[in-house]
Amino acid sequence: MSANTITLAPALPLWLIAVLFCLGLVLVFVQYNAIRSKISREKALIVSLLRLGTIFLLVAFALNPSLTTRKTQRIPPSVAVILDTSESMGQPGGGRSARLDEARTLLTAGERPLLEALREKFEVNLFSLADSLKPLGDKELAGLKAHGGKGDIAGALETLGGKNDAAILLSDGNLRESLLLDRRLPTITVPLGSPATYRDLLIKSVKAPSLAFKGREIVIDFIIKNYGYTGLTLPVLLEDQDKQLAKKIIQLRDSPGEVGVTLSFVPDKAGRQNVSISVPGQEGESILANNRIDLSIQVLRDKIRVLMVSGSPSMNYRLIRAALLSDPSIDLLSFVFLRTPSDILNVPKREQSLIPFPVETLFTKELTGFDLLVFDNFNYSLYLRPDYLEHVRDFIKEGGGFAMVGGPFVYHEGRLGLSPIGDILPFRFVEKEFYRRSSPVRVRMTREGAGHPLLRIFDDFQQHGEKEPDFWKDLAPLDGINLTEAKRPATVLLESAEGLPWPILTISEYGKGRILFLTTDYAWKWYMGLVAGGKGNQPFFRLVHRMIRWLGKDPNLETLQIILPETANLPGREIDVKIRTVGEAAFKPSGPAVAFSVFDPGGGRIESKLKSTDQPGENVLSFTPPRKGVYRIKAETTSGQREETVIVSGVFADLDAAPDHERLKKIARSTGGRFVTGGVDLSGEIEARLREKEKQFVEETLLPIWATPVVMVLVLSLLSTEWYFRRRWGLV
C-alpha cells in the first residue's frame, strides 16, 4: 500500500513570501506602464510576462514544495532450521537410508521442499549442529556428512535466540543433556530415526583406573546397554591382546535396558597394559564398533622389591640399607655374609644368630618375585653356582634391575666374562689391580652424567646442571674403588676427578632390564661427609632412591620420555605425542637428535613428522592413524630409546546412537514449541505460530520538487531573455 502527497516547506515565512510576491506584481505592473510608452503594447507585454515568470519561479522556489511518497513494508519472521549432523545421524533412520539423508530429503526434496516452502513466507537461516553450531549454505547441504560429537542444543538456542523468531530442529535426539533451554525461541522438533526398530548392544560408562599397581587387583566397572534384544545370555570378556583375563556371563532382560558389569584382573608385570572389554556382536545390530572398548592402563610397581646380598658387614651396607628402608615404596630383603667359609666359629649353632643363606630358593624359585637384585661387595662366585647366575642373567633380561656395589670382595672375572653374567656386566676390571685402597678419590660427573635424571638429586638442580658439578666435587673422597673400564655401550655417569678417570658409577641395559655398578665400598663417606657438612642425610638417600627408581624404570627418570595425549584418539584425526629429552642432550643448540617411527596395528610403518617446541629438548611427533587399533611409537636418541603404544578407538566405539525422541519432546515442551511427526505441514505450523509475530513498517520518501538547479537555470534564462529583448528594443 502506498500514498503520495505534496507538502510545502517554505524557506522564508509565508507572509514575507506573500508580501514579496505582491511587491513583485506591483513592480511588474509599474514596469509595464513605464515601458508601454517606449515600445509597442505586444513588446511591453512580452517583457513584463518574462519578469512575471521570473517572480513566479522565485516565489515557487521560496515555497519549496516536496512530493512525499508513503509505502507500507512487511517483515517476514526469521526461522532457524537446525540440522543435527552428529555421528548418530549417520545411522539408519526409519527406513534404510541414514537419518541425515532423511532430514536432507525433508528439507530439499519432494513436491514442496520444506526449505522452499519456508522461504516463501519466512527468512530462513540454516545451521548444522554437532560439536558446534555452524551456518550452513544450500550448496553445503548436499555434501554434508554425519560427523562429530553430540550437539549442545542449549548453547545453540541461546546463540540463535535474539536473532530468530522460531527454530526447527531436525534430530534423532542424541543431543547433549541440557537442563535450561532458552525460552525465547520456540522450537519445533522433528524426530528422525525409529526407537522401536533400533537394535544395538554397547559398552558405556567404563570406570577403569589409568594407573594401577603390579600385583594389585584392577577393577573395571562398566555398563552393557541393550536396545532391541531381550532374553539373551552373553559372555563379556576382558582381554589382553589375545589372552583372556576375565569373563562374565550376563543376561539381557529388558529393552532398552542396562546391565552393570564388574571385571577384574591382577597385572603381573609393570608397564603399559592394553586391555579390551568386548561383548559379541548380534544379528541386526546397528553398530558393531561399540561392542568393544580398548583401555590403556599404566601399571606401576606398588613396592619395589629389592633383594640385597652383602659380602660383609660394613658402613656401606648399613647406610645403603638405611636409605632403602627410608623409602616406604621399597620392600627390602637383605642378607649379609657375617662370616666367610674361612672364618672359624668357636661356639655351637645354638649360640649363633647366623642363618643359612637360602641360595637355592632365592636364585631359582623366588628371584622373579623381586624387582631388583643388589650385590654389595659380594663375591658371588663363592656362593652362586653357574645355573643360579643364569637365572640372574634371565632375570635381568626379562626386565629385572641389577646393581653391584663395589669393594674388595667383588668377584674379579678378568678381562673375559667367566660366569653367565660376566658378559652382560657394563664393565671389565683392569687386569693387574682390580681394587685400589690408597689415595682418596674425589668424583665428578661425566659429560653423559651431567643432567642425567639419575643424578638430579635436588629439585632445584635445573637447567644446564649449574649446581650439580659443585655438589659432586664437594663430596667426601672415596678411600677405595674398583678399577674398571666401561664396556660399550655402557654409560659412565660419575668418574674419579684426579688422575686417570676411573668409572665410579656406570649404567647399562641388558634385554629389558638395567644394570648399575657403583665401584666403591666407601659411598658411606659421601653420607657422613654430607652430615659433617651440615647437609643432612637426604642427598645420599635421594641418590640411592634414584638409583633404585632408575633400575626399576621409573618413567620420571627416563632420559627419553614419551607423553601421550590425554584426549581420545580417533581414526583420521591427527595425534600429537610429546617426545621429551632430559639431560645434556636437551640443551644442545641444535636440539636432541631424535629418531622416531610409528607403526600401525599391523606392524607397518606409517607417515609421521617431528616438530620442535619452544621447550628445550621437547618435540611433538604428529601422525594420523588411518584406522582403529594399537599404534606403536618408537623414539630413540643417543641417550636411549623408548616405546609407547597409543590406542585409537573406532569412530563409533563409544557411540550410543539410539534415537531419543523423548528428549526432542522435552526440548519442544521447554521452549514452547511442538514435537511434530510425519504428515504435519511444517510450513503451515510455523506460519500459524508466527502470524502474530509478523511485523510491518511504513517507508516514507520525500522528493523536493523545486530544490533543483533546473529552477535556477530557468530563472536565469527568463532574466537573460528579458534583458536581450530590452536591449534589442532599445530599453537599455
Place this chain on the structure above:
Amino acid sequence: MALGLIGPAVFFGPRISSGAPFPQFFFAQLKYRGGEWDPNPFFPEAIIEELELRTSVNAFKERRIITPSGPELFFCPFVYMAGRYEFDPFTAQEREILRRFLSYGGFLLAEDTVGAKGFGFDHAFRRELREIFPNESLSKLPLDHSVYQSFYLIKTHGGRQKINSYLEGISVGKWTPVIYCQNDLAGAWSRDRYGKWVHECVPGGDLQRKAAFKMGINIIVYALTADYKKDLVHHPFIKGRKN
C-alpha cells in the same frame, strides 16, 4: 634349602692395594680433656684378631685417636670412648658436633672402666649425654635388642669386671648410636706386646673374658649392620635357637 656358606676358603684373585686413610673398620678412640681418656691402650689388637677370625668384617688393628671437634670424627665407623675419672665438660661446639654425628649415623661405645656408678667417668659421661640428647636418657637395652643377637646369641655379659648384667644405650628410632658399658670390655680384650692378658677378669676368669669378646664382636657387627637381625627372615631361626 641349601646352606650358602660353601665354596673355597681362600680368595684368589688379582692384587688389592691397601693403605687407605680410612679403612672399612677400625677403632677410633675419643680423646677428651681432663680425667684419663686411655685406660686400656692395648685393647684393639686382640678383639680385631678375634673379629677377623670369626667374621667377614674387613678390619684394621691400628687405633686412631680423635677429638670431638676433629674433622675425622665423621669418617670413623666406630668411636670408642673410655675413662676412669671425671673429665672436663665438652664445649658447646663439641656437643653440637657429637649430636649431629650420633643423630645421623655415627656410633659410640663408651666404657666406664672403674664401674663406679654416679662418680668419676660415669657421672661426667651421663652429664654430657644429657647435654647432647636433652630429650633422651641412657636406658637398659632390652634382651631382644639387636646388639645381643647381631652375631652371637648372647645371654651372659663379660668384661674385666662384672658391674652390670646389661648394656645401656640411647636410641634414635630403631638405631642405638650410643652403647654404654661399665664392665670394662676393653680391659678384658687388652693384651700386652708379649701376648699376655693385661688384666685378670674377675670374678669369672676366662669364661668372663670370652663373653667380653663375644660382646665386643656383637657390638661391632651391630655398628655395621644396625637392626639387620630384626628382619623377618631371621625370626624363626633365632627364636628356635633361643628356646
